[in-house]
Amino acid sequence: MKERLKIIKQGQRIGYRPGTIDGTLDFIEKYRLNFMGKKPEVISAVSYRIMGLACGDPHTWQDIFDEIDVEPRYASVVYRQLLDFKSKRLKEIGITKKQLENKVRSFILRQNNGSSDEDRKEISEIFRNIFLG
Structure with a gap:
């Protein structure tokens, strides 16, 4: 919890605007957040790609x-x-x-077995609604 508050405070110092895509991307880019020991640049890259998908980027999950x-x-x-x-x-x-989270996790796990376009559409639609309103 302390670590999370520290991250939020750092974000506010650099002008992080909660609730905006730009604010989140700035925050991720400037701090290269490191979760669970995974390389920060990988986390950042994933975050960018997810945001891109949510905004209609043609790449697939x-x-x-x-x-x-x-x-x-x-x-x-x-x-x-x-x-x-x-x-x-x-x-x-x-x-x-x-x-x-559960939908996304099960989708990712099913990707290995070749999940359907409908799965992809459903999750993309949810993220589009979240990030674009």
Whole structure:
């Protein structure tokens, strides 16, 4: 908890604007947040790609994980970090953070077995709603 407060304070010092995509990207870029011992530049790269997908980037979810070799357990940490600043928006959509994390985690695990385009569409739509409103 202390560490999280420290990170938030650092973010405010550099002009982090909670609840905005730009604010989050600035924050990730400037601090290269390090979660669970994963290399910070990998976390940053994943975060950028997820944001891109949420905003309609043509890449697929599989591209992210193939390209930067992220294990599902680390990927879910990235999602949690990105969603922290959007929990109010989640309430408006009517889905809890836990539900979304579980959807994403199961999607990532199913990717190995070749999940359907519908799975991808569903998750992309949820993220689009969260980040674009």
